[in-house]
Amino acid sequence: MSTYLIRRLSYMILILLAASFLIFSLYALTPGDFISGNIKLTPERKAELREIYGLSKPLMERYLTWMGNALHGDFGYSLAQQKPVLTIFNEYIWNSFLLAVVSTFLTWFIAVVIGVIAAYKQYSWFDTIVMLVIFGAMSIPSFFIGLFLIKIFAVDFHWLPPGGMTTTGSNATGWAYALEVIRHMTLPVAVMTLLGLGSLTRYFRSNMIDVLKQDYIRTARAKGLTERKVLFTHALRNALLPAITLVGFELPALFGGSLIIESIFNWPGIGQLYMKSFGLRDYPLLMGFTMFLAVLTVIGTLLSDILYRVADPRVKL
Amino acid sequence: MSLAKGELAGPGKAGAKAKAAAKSSLWSDSLRRLLKNKLAVFGFAVVVFMFAVCFLGPMFSPYADNKINMALMNKAPSAKHWLGNDALGRDVLTRVLQAGRISLTVGLASMVLSVLLGGLLGIIAGYYRGVADQIIMRVADLLLTIPSLPLLFIAGALLSEWKVPPDYRMYIVMIMLAIVGWPGLARMVRGQILSLREREFMQATTVLGLRSRRKLFNHLFPNLVPLLIVIATLNIGGAILSESVLSFFGLGVTPPTPTWGNMIDAANNMIDFEKRPWLWIPPGLSIFVTVVAINIFGDGLRDVLDPKKGR
């Protein structure tokens, strides 16, 4: 186990280093920066600022400086907001997390229930409808469904707010505040849940179908157990087990926010922050965000692997 | 002893007939089973319909020249203009069809590119192993580590900054999507080859002393093709979705070249969004219908072809 972990970890670090260099070079390659976009500055002042922020130095040197600082936990300073990148992240990330955690929970819950029932009643009309909805959910362009729902529920019927996290100018506190946030969350959470639902339901359905064909399910029935026990004690556990690997893959989605959904719903999360900073070419922030996602991805993969080994009694550590 | 060992409960065992079946009838057998799947056939029909309408439709449209007509600016749908007119008085239906040409072409072409790239690299990695495998898979890991949306955004921004003419942008978008798409594909193909290599028939080719090229093309490749076909089909839908996201954010194909994605960009204008849904809902629904149809068809193909599912 420990040699396995050490190997995995060192490979992770290597990949992350390579990724960081690649990302850094790409951002550096992108012409235009925060300073040249600012028309208020004179050319002299621009050159001066570039010197101050170290933008005139060669790429490699800039990368090493960035990496060196990053290793000390300093991910730079946002040029647009004049605050450390990490501080800004901390302001936005929990808003993203709120959306993600609620929608992830809903997605998993609904996917397991529907997937299991559809598998148990394979080829029934319920199953057919579920399959059609799954295909639908997997094929919707995320930004379009967002816009569409805003148009219907916010613009046409005025049932829900069109975007944001609170009503502009509102200074509600306590329960009133919570209620306001919940109202604002409803549409984005619905869209995120719907988008995740397709593939996950399908996954649980096909897992469950496979499991129900196994010999040990026949044994369980031959023992005279109730269908409920066959389904929930014997089948469900085996069908859920492989899903544990997916938990790790959810990690980037949980903390990384959603670029598209947050932009569409004007939700003050880290994804929307990225989109805004992208327009401003606020490189330290962009770089920090992209690296953050890369780290989450790598850790998520490792976590999946470890969780699987922990959960399945057949796989020895 | 003539009794077979290990009885499998259940009927439908292939008789002597199936054994005699030639390779070609394996494909016709698959086709026959595909045709039995009504949903898949329906999906395929819709895909064909979308292609036909988008590529042939504009030829029959009296508004295909996209003439600017201020008198018709932002007119609601009418008998003459079924989906209304846009801000320059152009016929929206014709625009949607013309946009479909681009979106479908980008989807199809980037699929071909990523299947070629991913398939080839996956085969090299899985079949020849060694250093090539190491390099290819490390690069794939690297690309899979970097979140793809920011990567595409950077590339899109580069295109804008370098003032790539709108006509060429669609080709570069294809390449961008292929670059993001190949690593996952290469991994899948490599995995499939590694498991095929362990199968008895591949070991038999080694025992028989077949040459490497013959092994690859006559024995390994035919077993990969079904997987590739399934992946390729489902990939088109994914590519259409990715293109629409990029174009919606102004980072993919940009006007005046219309695509379904950049047409939905109209929704970024408050008045168009609230008062003129005919400008942005039709292209959105077109994406949805096309991708659903592709996914349903691809799933039907998978049922028929996927070697893992067996018979």
Next chain:
Amino acid sequence: MKDLLHIEQLKTHFSTEAGTVRAVDGVSLHVRAGETVCIVGESGCGKSITAMSVMGLVEGPSGKVVGGAIEFDGRDLLAMKANELRTVRGNDIAMIFQEPMSSLNPVLKIGEQIVEPLMEHRKLSRKEARARAIDLITLVGISRPEQIMDSYPHELSGGMLQRVMIAIAVSCNPKLLIADEPTTALDVTIQAQILDLLRSLKDEGGMSILLITHDLGVVAEMADYVVVMYSGKVVEEGEVVELFNNPKHPYTQGLLKSKPIINQRKDTLYSIPGQVPNPLELTESCYFHDRCQHCMEICRTREPKLKDVGQGQKTACWLYEEEALAHV
């Protein structure tokens, strides 16, 4: 003696894309209390489906019992509601399967899987069930029962797992044990141990066994009465000694001839020519006629009925029918 299990003209069919497969087509058989009956036949002859039909576990919706009667201990199993039948399964009728490795749930501990039927049918508390389970593990000849209780299936060998399966099966003292190829997947040395175990459990508990096998060695060792099946039908049945000494049906004769006999090395081992017919292409005939050395005209067009040929033996073959002789 009264029949414990009485199957009359059972028909279990499967509807497939290509047509209806009559997997079990008019099978009748009886198992008396304390008796061991063997069903013998090649793969796909319908012997397992017969057993699954008794258990009410035929895989729906394609498979279905479409005709006949199954009576167990005076009760009509086919007329029972799903829930009623469930109280019979694992309680009065238990079953063990061919693949012990895949027949136990990989993510549940052995102990958990043994106590389940005890809690379900005997309404024992978890603690009582556990104590009984430990006794059962000892009964089937496994040492260190406590440790086994807390193991997962993948930690035990195939032979051990089949013992565990037997422990589960006999936990509620069933009147009938159906064993579907219980030794096929095991090593030869283990096979004998498992058969010994089954025999001693049967003698102690007085239960009946319906044993399904393709292995004539197993039949010779275990059976009181033998039923030979071919393509979904019974072609011959009789007391084991009679049937082995004096097989009537050409198929049974072929089966016995193709069994190697120790100390009798022949140059070539006999095998029945040809293959089992495709179940979709069967028309009225003796289904064995293609492979039969004594095939007559009538065999191709008419189906022979099971007929008493003396000494309690029955066979379905035109060779023993006057009607056929009249034809010639």
